[in-house]
Amino acid sequence: MNIRFNQKVFCSLFFLALCFAVSAFSQSDPKGERRVTGTYALTNATVITSPGKSISGATVLIKNGLIEGIGSDIKIPSEAQVITMDSLFIYPGFIDGAGNTGINKPAEPERPANFDPSYPPDEIAGITPWRNVLDYFDSKSTQVQDWRKVGFTVSQIIPDGGMLPGKSSIVTFGGKESSNILAQNTSLHARFRSSGGGRGMYPGTQMGMMAKFRDLYKNAELSEKHHTLFASTSGISRPEVNKTLEAFFPVLNKKIPITFEVSNDLEIRRVLSLKNENGFRLILVNVADVEHVIKEIKEANAQVLLGLKLPNDKTASTNLEDLSDEMKARTQKIKDAYQKVLKQASSLESAGIPFGFTTIGANPNEMYKNIRLMIQNGLSEDAALAALTINTANILGIQRFTGTIEKGKLANMVIMTGPIFTEESQVKHVIADGYIFDYELKKKSGNGGAGENGKAPNIVGIWEYTSDTPAGSSGGIMEIKKEGEHLKGVISYDDPAGNGKATSEMKNISLSGSNLTFTFNVAAAGMSLEVSVNGDVNANQFSGNMSLTEYGSFPLNATKRPNQSNQ
Known part of the structure; x- marks a missing residue:
């Protein structure tokens, strides 16, 4: 994997201890x-x-x-x-409308000696719209394998970086590296995010970024007119070459849209105001909090990519009976907010807004579960399938190639053992x-995925887990306890700093049938990495994988210590 940031720092992270071998995936x-x-x-x-x-x-x-x-x-x-x-x-x-699968982050540029934070160079300010995401794409990344394994065959990959990180491209997850490109420079990507050193540097706030965007857009319009006049009229001075402004030209003539990441209704309103002022084509990416902005989205004719990542439902499932009145009110507020998130997809469907999905920040192991939750909260199965396929193809303008099974289209298909949204x-x-x-199928226990005698497996106790890496074998301990109705646990792992074992709290522990999931955080080199674990429990054995959203997933197997049944 071609990592573009400091390799020494990266190798000192969690993967030094738990860089699991991809070859252990259970697929033929x-x-x-x-x-x-x-x-x-x-x-x-x-x-x-x-x-x-x-x-x-x-x-x-x-x-x-x-x-x-x-x-x-x-x-x-x-x-x-x-x-x-x-x-x-x-x-x-399936088609990913906007994803960072296999994308490496560009190296941070060095600041000049005379650096002025109130007027930084574009690259340092995170304004690099000229970049081509394909220069940072690793088609052999385990992330590509993970998303393909759940059915994704095409993705519009977006660049990493600051406010204007670059241009996107559309790739397939099948062909060799030289032939997997469907289209290049398909959108100009934007987000309300400053560069790595953005604090105290312009534009470091959302309002500053909106002002900067307006300034760039208007200057790009003037530059484009100057270029057009120079090409068609004599006596016109030669236009200045400015790669930042020229990167906007395909947006100005509506050849490509702007894909704009948003995280709440306020950001949606701000982006829509920029669109209404300037008239560019807009795809809202990772949309959230749509309840109060659906009318504005429709009026602006903006297209929508809904996130496949859902918030954790631990608090949403809390029993209110034993809580104080104050805690009941707080918990109920969280429950209501969670239900609104689950109903976003059905709200868009009811409003007649055809939406697609984006995988940004999502875990492939949770994709089907999350879509089933959306369906349980009002989304129709046909609309869910459309969001995975033809809607996204239409949004990206690739419906001639893919999105449906028709004569002449690419052979992109997902072949399943049953109807797509059934749990089994x-x-x-x-x-x-x-x-x-x-792909090899998971063995069913014959009792709906439960443990022996139709009961859920008992995961309480001490588990010893192992992983085989190219550098050898490593592992640790998972200790799971039950406190009231909740499961709590601690996991140990090899300290990335080389100081023996370190421990972390196991969060969001959930057992559904025989499927066990949880997350934990690893601190290394001043960073905090969230790790997701997903797998199946069969008696005293656990088989699954460990996933880091930015780096892919890797196998993990565990055995429960004997005589743990009464813990």
Whole structure:
């Protein structure tokens, strides 16, 4: 993985102790070495060609990485290799409207000797709209593997950085590095975020960033007019070359939109005011708190990408009976806010706003669970599937290539064991850009995922976990206790500073059937990394993986110490 920041610092982080081997993933062909370069026939499947449209007992014919035909009466050529899909369900491959999968952060520039924080150079201020995200994309990143494993086949990747970090591109998660690019410079990305040294430096506040954006946009308009006049009229002085302003030109003529990250309704209003003033095409990214701005979004004709990350529901599930009146009021307020987040998707659907999804900040292991929560809170299954597929294709302007299963489109598909949003359904195959990826299915216990005798497994006790890394084997202890209705725990790990073992609180411990999830934080080199753990418990064994959103996920296995059943 080509990390662009200080390699020594990075290696001193948690991965030095727990840099798990990607090869331990439980999948039979995770590298997708098989390319559909000839003719293949996927037979006897239930094919969902688009939301609300399906064909039973159908065949999908693929030739040279493209869909050649779909139907129940397809004539299979003699040269086709037939792959039987008995009882499987085929869906269009999922599309990430904006993601940082596989993206490395550019190195921070050095400040000049005469640095003036009130008028910093663009690059130091986080204003780098000329950057191409592909220069920082690692197609072999484990993040790509993680998101492809849950069904994503295409992503608009966005650059990392400050207020204007650069231009996005659209890539597939299937082809080799030289051929996985669908489109370059597809949007100019923006966010209310200063550069790494933004404190005390202009523009360091949201109001400062709005003023700076207005200034750049108006100067870009003047610069573009000057360039146009110079190209068509004699006697005009030669325009100054300014790569920051020139990066805005495709936005000015509406060839590309601005994708703008927002985190609450106030930021949405501020971005919409910039759009209404200047008239650029806008995609709101990682939208939250839409309840009071739906009318404004519709009036501005802005497009929407909703975040797949949901807040933790630990407080939302708290029993109010034993709490004081003051704590009841506080807890109820948190519960109400949580329910509003879960209903955002259904609110957009009810308002007739077709939205897509963004994976920014989300964990692939929680994706299906989060979408099911949205469905339980009013989102229709057809709208959920549309947000994963055709809606996002339309928002990105790639509907001619992907988003549905149709003749002539890319062979991007997710093949599942059952209907997509049922809890027991699993991904069996993913076809991305004609490359086939096969995944081993998790074994079911036969009692709905519960433990012995249909009961949830007892996770209380001391667990010894291990991980095999390229540098050897490492591990630690997980100690889980029950206090009232809640689970609490502590996990030990190899201290990144080299001082033996360190410990951290296990947070958000949740057991659903046999699925155990929790998070913990690791402090290293002045940074705090949140680690998510997700896996299945079978008797006294745990098998799962550990995920860091920015770096991918890696396998973790644990065994419960004997004689722990009464803890």
